[in-house]
Amino acid sequence: MVFWTVTALIASAAAFLLAMILIRAREQSEPAAAYDLRVYRQQLREVEKDLARGVIQQNDAERIRTEISRRILAADTQLQQARNGASQPSGLSRTMAAVTALVIVGGTLGLYWHLGAPGYGDLGLRDRIRLAAERAESRPSQAAAEAEMPAMGKPQVDESYLQLVEQLRQTAGSRPDDAQGQALLAQHEANLGNFSAAYAAKSRQIDLLGPQATARDYTELAELRIMAAGGYVSPEAERDLQQALSLDPTHGPARYYWGLMLGQLGRPDLAYREWAATLRDGPAGAPWVEGIQAQIEDMAYRAGVQYQPITPGGSNAAPLPGPSAEDMEAAGELSSEERQEMIRGMVSRLSDRLATEGGSAEEWARLIGALSVLGDSARARAIYDEAKMVFASDSEALTLLQTTARQAGVAE
Template sequence: MVFWILISFVALAMTTLLGLVLLRAHSVGEPPAAYDLRVYRQQLSDVDKDLLRGVINESDAQRVRTEISRRILAADAQLQKQSTGNTQPKGFSRLTVLLTAALLIGGTLATYAVLGAPGYVDMGLASRIEAADQYAQSRPNQAEAESKVPALPSPDLEPGYEELVAQLRQTAGERPDDAQGQALLAQHEANLGNFVAAYQAKENYIRIMSGDIVAQDFGEQAELMIMAAGGYVSPEAEELLDGTLTLDPRNGPARYYYGLLQGQLNRPDIAFKVWADTLRQGPKGAPWINGIEAQIAEMAFRAGVDYTPIAPPAAPGAAAPALAGPSAEDLSAAQELTVDERQEMIRGMVSRLSDRLATEGGSAPEWAQLIGALGVLGERDRAQAIYTEAKTRFSTDAEALAGLEAAAKQAGLTP
């Protein structure tokens, strides 16, 4: 309602300004002939002054007076025909003002009624968060979501595969307590696109195992339920994701689907943070990393974040990229610099490395390199802050922590 009032006042103000211009221009003022008369009389006076100064002679002055007098007579004759200047019709001016008002005010309101959101209440940050929480409590459950998913096309299968799966169903039905059979059934039902049957079999597997399971089992069931619901994360799937992340906070697929859930709950701010942290944890090329990279820019836009692409680190065991350092050209150029200039060049390299790690993330050796470089520069407080952040990022990687600790010791941060 506030927005309606605002745009109405703006349209009314514009109409008032245009109306004043039209109504004040009703009378043009004195006719052009009156102005011409004043000019010609001034010219006659100037002729007399020029004659007294000797600028022109008497014959030229007389000829100029004659010409000006002729023009004065013509202008006076024209003035007699026009007591006042041209005027605009009063009725037409008022009609124009009314039509302008109708066009601006009516057109503005009509355009907003078509393109805007009439009746939509003002939504501040607190209101949007509250609305998201309310939707989270009242959104459709798994069964409701599945009922709205259209039938999937039949996948291309090898001859006889469906018969083998049918035999597996029969065997699994005859052995309801066979965990291995339920696990196989879940896998092959998913291959056929029967995601409902697949997550039900996975649920049976978890029940049979009676707690002797890993976080991945909950995550796989959640993923099958999400696929069965056409990509929608239901409350039931959310509960499984919570269980997965409780057991394994770094589980990549669960983090991907948790971010997807927050986006569906109109909390893109949470979704972006979860996905950005997941990208920094990697590994590059993982299916969930590819999914995040394809969608995070849009999620950042919804969250109002100026997104800079994040490069996921490579998987453990992959060839590590060479650490950033001075090139051969840099080393050659450094030989010709003064001590202060060399120090400034080193600070520039360290600053670039620090900015890249802060925005894009990086490997543990790169963080260790930054800690060591800051120690050499004597910036121990900054090195300590980087060391603290790096330990948080690699808290579950014992090898990375060992490298960071060695760099901190070399920088004089630890005894």
């Protein structure tokens, strides 16, 4: 209700200003009769000067005065008529003002009713995190997402290539334990746009490789699933990315798709941090770096972050704010209330730093513990829930966070 009231007041104020302009409008240009009037009066003064110098006779002066006076009266009459005619009809002006107000106020509210979300309440950070978690749990599966995809047309390739791929399918089918054959089949099925068949072959290859499967293998499997779903990161693709990042937390392509998934789940803040960190690690010119550069500014806007260009492979991270030696020495001389306020300031700076640029699991754990010491258990629990999403693919980080949260009394 507050939103509707504020919107109506702003629209009414704009309508009022335009209405006043319509009602008080006047002709701004000077009528021609006003100029003529000044000329005739100047001529009268010139007549008096000529008479004083003896240039003209008294009789001639009287005759000229009479003629000029007649013209002055005529010009004055025209001027009065022009001034009266410049005023807009009162009824028409008021009608136009009312129509303008109706269009502005009614149009504003009607446009929002059509394009906006009437009745949709404001969402705090905790509610947004909760909704993102619910969305992650209830989002469509890989099969459901693929079912929504339109049918693909026949690929425009040489008939000979199609025959070679068909032979490869038969060979791979007759040798299901050949990991290299499955890898080739996945590659060529992807070339033809058969992404479902491609990720099926890639999944079979990973099963055959077992522990020898690399982060690249799992990322390629996730990428094929994502392409089959039209860019959507399904729960199945998420599990592949988790496996890739558990094997190599620095794997650039997996980090790119992980950030993409976080953005789709309604957590652009986490997505921006992941992409920003990936850009800093580089290297410049890598395909995933170029993909991030093309989208990170929009992600930063969605996250409410003022984006500053990040140099790939460069060190753009600001040092973590914390107490200096002088701060620690001064803290010993403070009262308990002053020390508490000092701790709150440090916690606030750490929280802002992690919210905008991210940080290590140790820093997140430090923040959880500090909030618990300050008695802010609700916020500590919210930070713990968020940290679990940030480090979902890092088992060691999750163990550290869980231990800290238990000590802080915010986890079971």
